[in-house]
């Protein structure tokens with residue numbers, strides 16, 4: 001598989017990149033980001049890009065891929081709806097509409113979160129915005145699209161969150177998170193499990209378009 005990865009420098013994206021580079025079935029990874037991953041690997045190529053609402057300048061390099069793992073995303077904490085929507089809905093849809101046009105045989109996977117609101121009209125702002133993003137992604141003419149809704153994600157293999165307060169929580173609670181991952185797979189997964197599940201779903205498909213933590217952990 002040839003894969004495009006967004007958000008490779010983030011906590012989720014670092015985990016997905018690690019699994020892609022280790023998986024013999026992944027031929028190459030094109031990481032598109034505004035900062036470098038700092039990794040050297042024969043399978044990895046990177047494009048630096050600044051405005052993720054407009055991919056026109058790099059479009060010629062985006063055709064011929066089998067899957068996109070979209071792990072770019074921000075926490076809504078401290079953000080108003082307009083700002084969160086622009087960083088969540090606008091950026092994701094700009095990438096996805098471009099990729100669907102250039103790669104009709106592509107499988108697109110998107111990381112949302114447990115509690116995402118498919119009705120788009122609930123009380124929780126982040127959940128509404130993610131719900132609208134999921135719904136519109138599922139309408140695009142991809143071969144298939146899958147929405148990953150993890151609850152907590154334990155970073156493994158030295159992976160760190162780009163968001164300082166998230167990183168502090170994960171470091172402080174590491175022993176508890178390992179325990180939760182074993183006893184409550186509904187609420188906890190790992191960066192390794194998310195990465196492996198994305199590759200598996202892109203390769204083999206999944207019976208439903210939305211995957212919760214327990215689905216991710218079973219794959």
Ligand SMILES: NC(=O)c1ccc[n+]([C@@H]2O[C@H](COP(=O)([O-])OP(=O)(O)OC[C@H]3O[C@@H](n4cnc5c(N)ncnc54)[C@H](OP(=O)(O)O)[C@@H]3O)[C@@H](O)[C@H]2O)c1
Nearest residue numbers: 007008009010011012035072073111112113153161162163
């Ligand atoms: N962490 C969790 O426990 C968890 C749980 C459930 C769901 N999620 C979801 O997973 C997704 C990724 O989360 P994460 O924990 O990996 O976040 P993270 O560690 O903060 O990383 C965010 C990633 O998005 C990129 N990014 C952010 N804003 C950008 C912008 N304006 N333009 C271009 N790139 C931008 C960052 O790039 P730079 O390196 O350039 O900053 C980085 O690669 C989010 O949608 C989040 O809601 C996370």
